[in-house]
Each structure stands twice: as C-alpha cells, then as structure tokens.
Amino acid sequence: MKPRHDHRSEDCRAISALLQRVGDKWTVLVVTTLGKGPMRFSELRYAIGGISQKMLTTTLRSLERDGFATRTVFPTIPPRVDYELTNLGRELLVPVTALSEWARANTERINKARARFDATVK
Template sequence: METNVFPPNVYAATCPTRQVLSLIGDKWTALIIGLLDDGPKRFSELQREIHGISQKMLAQTLRRLERDGVISRTIYPEVPPHVEYELTPLGETLGAPLAAIRDWAEQHIGEIAAARTVYDERN
C-alpha cells in the first residue's frame, strides 16, 4: 500500500494511519482484542461474551481485523466446520494498550457519570 504522506502522520488527512486509528478506536475491536488476548475463541464464544454485539457487526469487525493482519481465522475440517479466531503477533501488540483503555474506562466511569450529570443540569 502506498502512502501519500511519509513519514506516517496521523494528523495528515491523507495518511492511511487514520484508518488504523479508526479500527483500534472502535469499541468492538477493543472488546474482541481483549477476549482474544486470553487465547483462541470461536465466533459463538465471542458473541456470547460481548453483550450487545450483533452477529452482523461481529462478523464485519472480525473480517476487518483479519484483513488488517490483527487476527487470524482457522477453519477446522469438521462437520459442522469449526472456526477459531486468534491474535496474530501484530494483534498481540495491541493487547496491552487496549487493556489500559478498557481499565481506564472501568476505573473512571463514576467520575464521567458525575461530570455528565453536572453538565446536563447546567444545560
């Protein structure tokens, strides 16, 4: 893939790194990576553990992550076919940064909820 900006610069409108930021900033990506950080999972396991994700959205997100080399999909020749998803070495590098963001969200939700209440009451 050719880039229009060298070196990569996420602040440049034409830089493909913006697409990467969009991918890793997606809530479904952060949740999928978190679950796969513990090891391979089947589609049904991912869907069961990520409350609120539709089958369509899970499939789309998994395809995007596979296309970008973040996860791999292995099909086992069984009846019915057994498919597992797991992090690639590249995907493993996302585990810690996304875990830090998930942890931050859980640690600070009280403060955020309080700030929203104050803001909403003012406006």
C-alpha cells in the same frame, strides 16, 4: 512558500484511520475477549453479548484484514473455525486493555462531570 507535500497531514490521516478502526466499541471488545485465547465464533459472540452475528463477522474480517487476528478452519464435520490474535493483535491488546481499565476506573468521575455540565447547560 507552502510546502508541496505535508507529511504531518498524511500522518494525521493514517493515525485517524487506524484509531477509527481499533477504537470502535466492537473492536475493543473483540480484541480484549480474544486476548484470553483462541475462540470459536459462537463462543466469541456469547462472551461479548449484545453483538449481532453480522457485526461480529464484519469486525472479525476487519481485524483479519489489518493483521490483528487470524481465522483457522479445521476440516471437521461440521467445520470448526477458530479466531485468534496475531502477534500484532497481542501488541494492540496492551493499549486497548489499558484504555478499558482506565474507562472502568474513571466511569464514575466522568458521569459526575457530565451531570455537573448538563446541570449548567439547561
């Protein structure tokens, strides 16, 4: 008899959704950049490079929604807005940094493997 409620499939969906959010290119870059400390939007965009204003805004909002980053508005003229990792965001920084370092260390090996594979598939 098949169980009515499969907790494993719920876990898989939850994990998949979370990995989709935190594993995308821009999230990884924003989290690692904010790992250096609080930054203004323009500083963050400049430090990342290649990210559009819209994509940075979307990524920051998602990070805020998920509890990984905070947005602080300072009542100055013009208003100043800083973004910063929360405690949860700093915890996320650990595996994200490890994955980034692993990717850097293994890029050449991966490129060689791809070249070998592509040469056999022609």
